[in-house]
Amino acid sequence: xxxxxxxxxxxxxxxxxxxxxxxxxxxxxxxxxxxxxxxxxxxxxxxxxxxxxxxxxxxxxxxxxxxxxxxxxxxxxxxxxxxxxxxxxxxxxxxxxxxxxxxxxxxxxxxxxxxxxxxxxxxxxxxxxxxxxxxxxxxxxxxxxxxxxxxxxxxxxxxxxxxxxxxxxxxxxxxxxxxxxxxxxxxxxxxxxxxxxxxxxxxxxxxxxxxxxxxxxxxxxxxxxxxxxxxxxxxxxxxxxxxxxxxxxxxxxxxxxxxxxxxxxxxxxxxxxxxxxxxxxxxxxxxxxxxxxxxxxxxxxxxxxxxxxxxxxxxxxxxxxxxxxxxxxxxxxxxxxxxxxxxxxxxxxxxxxxxxxxxxxxxxxxxxxxxxxxxxxxxxxxxxxxxxxxxxxxxxxxxxxxxxxxxxxxxxxxxxxxxxxxxxxxxxxxxxxxxxxxxxxxxxxxxxxxxxxxxxxxxxxxxxxxxxxxxxxxxxxxxxxxxxxxxxxxxxxxxxxxxxxxxxxxxxxxxxxxxxxxxxxxxxxxxxxxxxxxxxxxxxxxxx
Amino acid sequence: xxxxxxxxxxxxxxxxxxxxxxxxxxxxxxxxxxxxxxxxxxxxxxxxxxxxxxxxxxxxxxxxxxxxxxxxxxxxxxxxxxxxxxxxxxxxxxxxxxxxxxxxxxxxxxxxxxxxxxxxxxxxxxxxxxxxxxxxxxxxxxxxxxxxxxxxxxxxxxxxxxxxxxxxxxxxxxxxxxxxxxxxxxxxxxxxxxxxxxxxxxxxxxxxxxxxxxxxxxxxxxxxxxxxxxxxxxxxxxxxxxxxxxxxxxxxxxxxxxxxxxxxxxxxxxxxxxxxxxxxxxxxxxxxxxxxxxxxxxxxxxxxxxxxxxxxxxxxxxxxxxxxxx
Numbered sequence: 073x074x075x076x077x078x079x080x081x082x083x084x085x086x087x088x089x090x091x092x093x094x095x096x097x098x099x100x101x102x103x104x105x106x107x108x109x110x111x112x113x114x115x116x117x118x119x120x121x122x123x124x125x126x127x128x129x130x131x132x133x134x135x136x137x138x139x140x141x142x143x144x145x146x147x148x149x150x151x152x153x154x155x156x157x158x159x160x161x162x163x164x165x166x167x168x169x170x171x172x173x174x175x176x177x178x179x180x181x182x183x184x185x186x187x188x189x190x191x192x193x194x195x196x197x198x199x200x201x202x203x204x205x206x207x208x209x210x211x212x213x214x215x216x217x218x219x220x221x222x223x224x225x226x227x228x229x230x231x232x233x234x235x236x237x238x239x240x241x242x243x244x245x246x247x248x249x250x251x252x253x254x255x256x257x258x259x260x261x262x263x264x265x266x267x268x269x270x271x272x273x274x275x276x277x278x279x280x281x282x283x284x285x286x287x288x289x290x291x292x293x294x295x296x297x298x299x300x301x302x303x304x305x306x307x308x309x310x311x312x313x314x315x316x317x318x319x320x321x322x323x324x325x326x327x328x329x330x331x332x333x334x335x336x337x338x339x340x341x342x343x344x345x346x347x348x349x350x351x352x353x354x355x356x357x358x359x360x361x362x363x364x365x366x367x368x369x370x371x372x373x374x375x376x377x378x379x380x381x382x383x384x385x386x387x388x389x390x391x392x393x394x395x396x397x398x399x400x401x402x403x404x405x406x407x408x409x410x411x412x413x414x415x416x417x418x419x420x421x422x423x424x425x426x427x428x429x430x431x432x433x434x435x436x437x438x439x440x441x442x443x444x445x446x447x448x449x450x451x452x453x454x455x456x457x458x459x460x461x462x463x464x465x466x467x468x469x470x471x472x473x474x475x476x477x478x479x480x481x482x483x484x485x486x487x488x489x490x491x492x493x494x495x496x497x498x499x500x501x502x503x504x505x506x507x508x509x510x511x512x513x514x515x516x517x518x519x520x521x522x523x524x525x526x527x528x529x530x531x532x533x534x535x536x537x538x539x540x541x542x543x544x545x546x547x548x549x550x551x552x553x554x555x556x557x558x559x560x561x562x563x564x565x566x567x568x569x570x571x572x573x574x575x576x577x578x579x580x581x582x583x584x585x586x587x588x589x590x591x592x593x594x595x596x597x598x599x600x601x602x603x604x605x606x607x608x609x610x611x612x613x614x615x616x
Numbered sequence: 617x618x619x620x621x622x623x624x625x626x627x628x629x630x631x632x633x634x635x636x637x638x639x640x641x642x643x644x645x646x647x648x649x650x651x652x653x654x655x656x657x658x659x660x661x662x663x664x665x666x667x668x669x670x671x672x673x674x675x676x677x678x679x680x681x682x683x684x685x686x687x688x689x690x691x692x693x694x695x696x697x698x699x700x701x702x703x704x705x706x707x708x709x710x711x712x713x714x715x716x717x718x719x720x721x722x723x724x725x726x727x728x729x730x731x732x733x734x735x736x737x738x739x740x741x742x743x744x745x746x747x748x749x750x751x752x753x754x755x756x757x758x759x760x761x762x763x764x765x766x767x768x769x770x771x772x773x774x775x776x777x778x779x780x781x782x783x784x785x786x787x788x789x790x791x792x793x794x795x796x797x798x799x800x801x802x803x804x805x806x807x808x809x810x811x812x813x814x815x816x817x818x819x820x821x822x823x824x825x826x827x828x829x830x831x832x833x834x835x836x837x838x839x840x841x842x843x844x845x846x847x848x849x850x851x852x853x854x855x856x857x858x859x860x861x862x863x864x865x866x867x868x869x870x871x872x873x874x875x876x877x878x879x880x881x882x883x884x885x886x887x888x889x890x891x892x893x894x895x896x897x898x899x900x901x902x903x904x905x906x907x908x909x910x911x912x913x914x915x916x917x918x919x920x921x922x923x924x925x926x927x928x929x930x931x932x933x934x935x936x937x938x939x940x941x942x
Binding site: 099100232235238411412414440441442443488494495496497498500501502503504505506508509512528542547548550595 | 756758763822845848
């Protein structure tokens, strides 16, 4: 059995594993599967978040499992494990109509392949300032996002395999056509994405500089036929001076060499090799400058602080916005696992830095009260792994109060009982807190025909409201809802708080019944009963 | 030009001309489709058959069981109605419709108790039911609701099929009620069933005051349900017109006394230790409303339904039984 066959088996296994993880990242199937594994072994995610946060978060320690072998072997990940690379290779193979000579030409190294290093430099410098942008092009983030936002919803249209109630994602077409473009480019330049754009490949390329095992060409046996380039995935020039940083360790060159001149050797003579990426210093500096400017340019746009947009309602357990942008890798696993479809990939709502980060859109869904799955799958801690008790502010978290993602406000010009003398209060019906954050007052009014009518008009109690948005989701005023949740009042940020009463650390911090202030008139009959409710919540860790 | 070539080319063009003309003729639509022609929509709509069984004029129409063990209570109440065999025949496909509207643990009283559902399913199995379907179209996310309410576990345990409200399971159904004309309905379970049993919890409701066996059928509708609240009593009183179940069961083992229909706190729930089985939803709900400590005389939808002869609020005038278990 040839080693290239073993490689093929590995590729099929890992691409299937990736599809499997995509599929099970869902309420009913997640169970205990390590669905974030591909992101956790990803050294780029680990290194970039270490740069932004100065710490290696939880599962990202697994990145050593990939990083250390890379130091020995080189970029084997790209052609043995990476599911996106495999899709590119497969597409290129499937549509390849070139003859041998053209194949050889298409696999020669080109200067443009250095672009990925400049991209990495730009993103790395931006990360130094606290702006994490690697997720835009990291292949695992990009592929998971594409599956979440467009591939699975597309497949679901005819099969109903993935959702009970179909999910939609704003600007799915952008993600969709980007996927089609990047995959389609394989017809023009084989492994276009991997060779030209991939910042993870660039990272692994840098790490391969001192690899102990490398492709070695026996110049005595070599007849310079260039046949080794026929199927060279990385365009690493095995026919002449090997570029180790470009080599995907696919072993095709060894297979294709008719004279057995090539071998994968332990510590071969590296004289004549192009050991590291060939970069122009000027361009590298330029890339660094662009990366450095990203930070002041975007932060002085004000999206993070003074003019943060009301639509940027982050999922429950999210860290404060500045830290969020240091952690979120835009992989959109949270969006995939969200059972209600409330999570959406942002476009420019959260500023240029927040593209593809998760925000809540109450028209597509709402935050399910007893659910913390988004934090559960988040590989970088942008959304913390909080328990149901913590989210609801019950049990031992009673003093802290519930995690609020925002606050609901009525638009009385559009609300049926307020503006049109019609009964409604669906919002009150579905409000999940106890006591409900939405309450109503009965008023007797004289309608336009002179008849006395009793109307129930709703109000929001901002202390009890957790910003879950089910009121907005169920509001019958479909296009621009009569009750809307905005980010103000969210727990994660003092700057965005609303109520003075909720600014304290512990003293009555939880609003109603929080600090045992029975005089608040909140209607809670007894705070200990509220605490006991923690027994009723099913812990998703154990039972899904 | 050769004659042969002339004929070939001329006839190809002729065929194309004829083809487009015939095609245009076949596809010609002087009216245009769309929502302006309600008759077409209604013509294609399904109707729901009656799932009621004829048990004679003097049959017991309502049975109340008090106790603590749901299994025994279900058995006793249905026994007082004449036994499950009076309702379910061998080989029947039975649809059980619990209220699983919210993502709540069973103890919070916002959903049908899994124990009661299991007990009813058990009896249906004993009567020889071929297949049992459990279905609801919850307000919250369906999989979460079925999971956290314990209804999925109960359905799995009794080997019932859980039908989830996927888009393809819906169809327009002609209801012909006071408010509901033709409406998108969770039709697939109805189509599959020979018998239908509604199993509803007994709950406070913020808008219509009580959510019981009539209101339970809300969960079989789709579409823009959030408009129903503009005419809630009209809608709820349409339900006994829309669905003629084999029988209904009011699960008042727990009663959600306030903060309904969602509840959310144990302090909202009272122990009811009661279970009511009946064939007249108006009667059952009239009784059930008293368990909420309220006077049925004030519940508009009951009056509306009674006025339309869909049931009677005067359950005491009917043939009813009350049993104590354990």
